[in-house]
Amino acid sequence: xxxxxxxxxxxREQWQTFKFIMSFLRPYRWYFMGAVVFGILTxxxxxxxxxxxxxxxxxxxxxxxxxxxxxxxFALLYFSVAFINAIAWFFRWITLQNGSNxxxxxxxxxxxxxxxxxxxxxxxxxxxGWLITRITNDTDLFQFWFMIFNGIISVLAILVSFVALxxxxxxxxxxxxxxxPVLLVAVWLYNRISTRxxxxxxxxxxxxxxxxxxxxxxxxxxxxxxxxxxxxxxxxNTNDEYYRLRMRVIQINGLLLSxxxxxxxxxxxxxxxxxxxxxxFHTVVAGGLVYAFIQNVRQYxxxxxxxxxxxxxxxxxxxxxxxxxxxxxxxxxxxxxxxVEGSEIKEGKIEFRHVNFSYDGEHQILKDIxxxxxxxxxxxxxxxTGSGKSSIINVFMRFYEFSEGQVLIxxxxxxxxxxxxxxxxxxxxxxxxxxxxxxxxxxxRMMNPNIPIEEVMAASEFVQADSFIEKLPDKYExxxxxxxxxxxxxERQLLNFxxxxxxxxxxxxxxxxxxxxxxxxxxxxxxxxxxxxxxRTTMVIAHRLSTIKDANxxxxxxxxxxxxxxxxxxxxxxxxxxxxxxxxxxxxxxx
Numbered sequence: 274x275x276x277x278x279x280x281x282x283x284x285r286e287q288w289q290t291f292k293f294i295m296s297f298l299r300p301y302r303w304y305f306m307g308a309v310v311f312g313i314l315t316x317x318x319x320x321x322x323x324x325x326x327x328x329x330x331x332x333x334x335x336x337x338x339x340x341x342x343x344x345x346x347f348a349l350l351y352f353s354v355a356f357i358n359a360i361a362w363f364f365r366w367i368t369l370q371n372g373s374n375x376x377x378x379x380x381x382x383x384x385x386x387x388x389x390x391x392x393x394x395x396x397x398x399x400x401x402g403w404l405i406t407r408i409t410n411d412t413d414l415f416q417f418w419f420m421i422f423n424g425i426i427s428v429l430a431i432l433v434s435f436v437a438l439x440x441x442x443x444x445x446x447x448x449x450x451x452x453x454p455v456l457l458v459a460v461w462l463y464n465r466i467s468t469r470x471x472x473x474x475x476x477x478x479x480x481x482x483x484x485x486x487x488x489x490x491x492x493x494x495x496x497x498x499x500x501x502x503x504x505x506x507x508x509x510n511t512n513d514e515y516y517r518l519r520m521r522v523i524q525i526n527g528l529l530l531s532x533x534x535x536x537x538x539x540x541x542x543x544x545x546x547x548x549x550x551x552x553x554f555h556t557v558v559a560g561g562l563v564y565a566f567i568q569n570v571r572q573y574x575x576x577x578x579x580x581x582x583x584x585x586x587x588x589x590x591x592x593x594x595x596x597x598x599x600x601x602x603x604x605x606x607x608x609x610x611x612x613v614e615g616s617e618i619k620e621g622k623i624e625f626r627h628v629n630f631s632y633d634g635e636h637q638i639l640k641d642i643x644x645x646x647x648x649x650x651x652x653x654x655x656x657x658t659g660s661g662k663s664s665i666i667n668v669f670m671r672f673y674e675f676s677e678g679q680v681l682i683x684x685x686x687x688x689x690x691x692x693x694x695x696x697x698x699x700x701x702x703x704x705x706x707x708x709x710x711x712x713x714x715x716x717x718r719m720m721n722p723n724i725p726i727e728e729v730m731a732a733s734e735f736v737q738a739d740s741f742i743e744k745l746p747d748k749y750e751x752x753x754x755x756x757x758x759x760x761x762x763x764e765r766q767l768l769n770f771x772x773x774x775x776x777x778x779x780x781x782x783x784x785x786x787x788x789x790x791x792x793x794x795x796x797x798x799x800x801x802x803x804x805x806x807x808x809r810t811t812m813v814i815a816h817r818l819s820t821i822k823d824a825n826x827x828x829x830x831x832x833x834x835x836x837x838x839x840x841x842x843x844x845x846x847x848x849x850x851x852x853x854x855x856x857x858x859x860x861x862x863x864x
Contacts, residue, residue: 297379305421308368311368322355325354369422393672403482404600434569437565448545456534464587468591471522471592608673616694621682621780623652623682624682625642625645625681626681644835648810651806651821653824654830655818655821655829670695718772718775738767741764781809781810781811826839829850
């Protein structure tokens with residue numbers, strides 16, 4: 274689950290996060306600047322409109338000087354200003370939306386690219402739902418163009434309103450300043466409370482996504498063991514906690530945002546009317562002047578409401594962006610390669626020299642592993658679960674970095690090859706085959722349009738997957754549902770074999786590739802496996818010892834160490850660990 278500390282973002286953290294944000298917003302700054310220009314125009318025009326009506330009321334309407342010409346003049350003037358204001362609002366909105374959406378798309382793409390650079394160790398530590406939340410929900414909150422824009426325009430609108438108020442009447446305008454300290458305290462208090470609540474809320478949302486991903490992926494197991502009620506309760510508990518936090522956000526917003534500002538605005542208008550009323554006892558107060566004053570008071574408070582409303586997005590966005598920043602600053606990269614120009618895998622010789630490896634840096638999984646596989650030979654690993662068989666494959670595939678020793682291919686350090694060369698020349702077949710949504714052909718060619726259908730068909734025939742593909746309604750163009758559930762486990766694995774062989778790898782790695790295949794399917798692919806291995810250096814993790822009797826060399830592992838080595842006959846002659854395993858499996862098969 275998400276292990277983030279439940280603490281409020283400090284000022285320093287917010288500043289660092291803000292600088293991180295700006296690095297992604299900078300390419301779209303011209304959209305932002307255009308929105309600011311139109312925002313300034315709308316702010317000035319909005320402040321000007323009450324003065325047009327005030328001038329008409331005081332200079333024409335109330336003194337009986339209104340004529341048809343003046344009516345038409347002021348009507349056209351007011352309409353023209355309103356029309357220009359509406360156009361400016363349109364372009365202000367469009368430019369801001371475009372810039373914000375482009376920045377949002379950009380950061381989501383960068384985040385996805387970043388994830389592909391991270392090593393397997395990182396994914397071992399982070400639940401899938403946690404990452405999904407970062408890429409989807411958190412990037413949706415990456416709307417800082419709106420927050421920065423609203424802040425600039427709100428401050429500008431407040432200043433313009435102040436100028437307008439002081440232009441009308443300096444002494445009464447000073448009364449409005451009485452409410453400023455109260456608003457500043459409310460802003461400070463809201464930012465302090467809301468940031469902490471938003472961070473906790475995002476944490477709960479991440480937990481919800483994680484649970485959903487786990488429960489939906491494991492629905493068969495859940496129903497098989499009748500765990501629906503227990504998991505429903507767990508999900509409800511997390512969902513209720515998320516709901517509680519959402520309600521708390523609503524309460525905070527309801528207390529400290531618009532209602533408080535509107536209340537202060539109403540009080541200020543009452544105070545202003547009282548002051549104007551007292552002045553009317555001694556002199557004439559123009560009605561249009563009072564109208565213009567009240568409208569500009571509204572224009573003063575409305576931006577404050579918008580400014581405080583944007584704090585809601587700011588707090589939420591800061592938390593979301595800090596989590597995005599956490600991933601972008603992650604240093605658990607895929608093991609680094611230092612490719613030497615011209616390095617190419619030609620023969621496929623493999624050598625491990627005194628390799629030590631640990632997943633967590635503390636507990637050794639592989640201890641002083643050394644072996645050599647000559648080109649075209651087959652090496653098999655056997656041992657109980659946790660003995661280190663898959664770890665050798667993980668190290669060789671460069672999924673993880675080993676701590677000591679050396680791994681060589683064709684007598685050259687494995688780090689001298691580019692990752693592209695390794696992936697092109699090394700084929701890996703896992704026990705659990707993953708099938709993507711698409712067609713059968715798409716899954717075999719892994720969406721690579723450069724692989725022609727003829728090669729896809731040839732690879733399928735090579736591993737005898739064509740025996741069931743040709744029976745499908747649309748053959749190689751048959752649509753595949755998520756997970757390939759329409760196929761048996763054996764058929765999915767045959768597709769996995771075809772996917773590997775279509776790239777014609779020089780080195781073949783089989784991680785218990787036949788362990789989950791039924792006997793009938795195994796008989797189909799066993800001959801295919803022999804052909805796949807012919808001419809290729811092959812390393813096999815074996816579950817069924819009967820499948821590796823012809824291996825050139827067999828390594829028996831226990832607790833990360835090689836305890837026996839030799840071919841099948843030699844190991845049986847030793848009458849040790851391997852011989853015991855073989856006798857047990859033979860007896861089980863006979864029974």
